[in-house]
Amino acid sequence: MTDLFIAPARAGVFPDDEVWTVSELNETVRALVQDNLPPFWIRGEVNELRAYASGHWYFSLKDADAKVRCCMWKQANARVGKPPSDGTEIYAQVRSDFYPARGEFQLIVLTLLPTAALGQHMLELERVKQALAADGLFDPARKRPLPRYAGTIALVTSPDGAALRDLVTVARRRWPAARLLLVPTRVQGAEAEGELVRALGLVNRLEQAELCIVGRGGGSRDDLAVFNSEAVCRAMAQVRVPTISAVGHETDVSLCDFVADYRAPTPSAAMEAAVADVREVTAAVDQLAARLAGSLTLRTRLARERLARAGDRMQCAVESVVSTRRTLIEKLAVQLDALSPLRVLERGYAVARDADGRVLRRRADFRPGAPFRLRVADGDVGARVEPA
Amino acid sequence: MSLAEELERLEAIVRQLEADDVDLDAALALFEEGVRRLRVAREQLGAAEAKVQAVLEDAGGSLRLGDLDV
Secondary structure, eight states, X not given: OHHHHHHHHHTTSSOGGGSOOHHHHHHHHHHHHHHHOOOEEEEEEEEXXXXXXXXXXXXXXXXXXXXXXXXEOHHHHTTTOSOOOTTOEEEEEEEEEEETTTTEEEEEEEEEEOSHHHHHHHHHHHHHHXXXXXXXXXXXXXXXXXXXXXXXXXXXXXXXXXXXXXXXXHHHHHOTTOEEEEEEOOOSSTTHHHHHHHHHHHHTTOTTOOEEEEEEOOOOHXXXXXXXXXXXXXXXXTOSSOEEEEESSTTOOOHHHHHSSEEOSSHHHHHHHHSOOHHHHHHHHXXXXXXXXXXXXXXXXXXXXXXXXXXXXXXXXXXXXXXXTOSOHHHHHHHHHHHSHHHHHHTTOOEEEOTTOOXXXXXXXXXXXXXXXXXXXXEEEXXXXXXX | OOHXXXXXXXXXXXXXXXXXXXXXXXXXXXXXHHHHHHHHHHHHHTOOXXXXXXXXXXTTSOEEEEEOOX
């Protein structure tokens, strides 16, 4: 008997590299299992659950005819709370695994939902997610940039909710030029889905709207459920202006958030993102005003020197205003206006130009006998150089 | 013109004037346009208070805006 097994090996029928070790086999099976089965949902009855001191749970899931080993790591089961008792039917989101040390197939449980009702809710969520993803609604390439200075903003929310108050408060503080158009809708309850879809459609008929914020304040999982509705998500994707979603608190995430062009954690944060800060923009405008003045300084150096010689006090005042970058643009604009070359002309200076409108700056530009035009404060005057 | 467009134009004017290759007449015209746009921008920034209105749809399907106290 022994000879029968040894002899062929000696003859080279089983060269070493074609004989697998158990470890090689199990590693190969593990790779096959892990690489080829994406995470999925499974339903079953919990059996033989043991919660170890390490915090990990080991149990079986079974139905009438079959059974599979499951493992749920401490990090994952921390969200579940108490381990489900034997016999409980659960929904579990799992990935496949193979444990080489024992040659056992097992499931790594990622999410566990102890009641069938909740499980169904999650399954529906998963279905909607897949359907929207399949149609490209979560595609980052779809995201549109928000306008820099949105003037008119449509608000799709409840007229009675805290969200509206927060949105208005932030808009008034940051951007008083904003115009807010509330498209009222219920945001929870049986009617909410239809009303939200209708309200989002209505936004497309508001020609003035440049941006749309959709949201509500915090609430229970059921309160926020309508923002996971397939119909609402699709209506949101159809809004012709950029959209911001603001549903609940920081930790609440809904499918609408993924469809919107921008996800804000709260309604207040949505308005912060929607409008610029009037103080920042004012500072930017001030800077432009200062630069405008600076550029003109160069152009009118000659005139300014003359004015300075004439002891014009106003000139000094203007320069001090410009150099200290006073924040009141109105004042600055008035002062700038006083710097205008036109004002210089009003003081009795004139600009000489030839027939083509070129400015005649030097003696050599004036040919004896040649006609030219003088620009004075209120218009042009014809003139001619004295013959030599 | 929107505020964004006003500010973009203003920025362009300032850059042109700073470049120093514009003749006096053109510079003059640009400067005056700049001052005008500064005024417009300032007016927009100085608006009193954000206005809030409700969009209402009547039975016939047409839209109207109603005042809202928030």
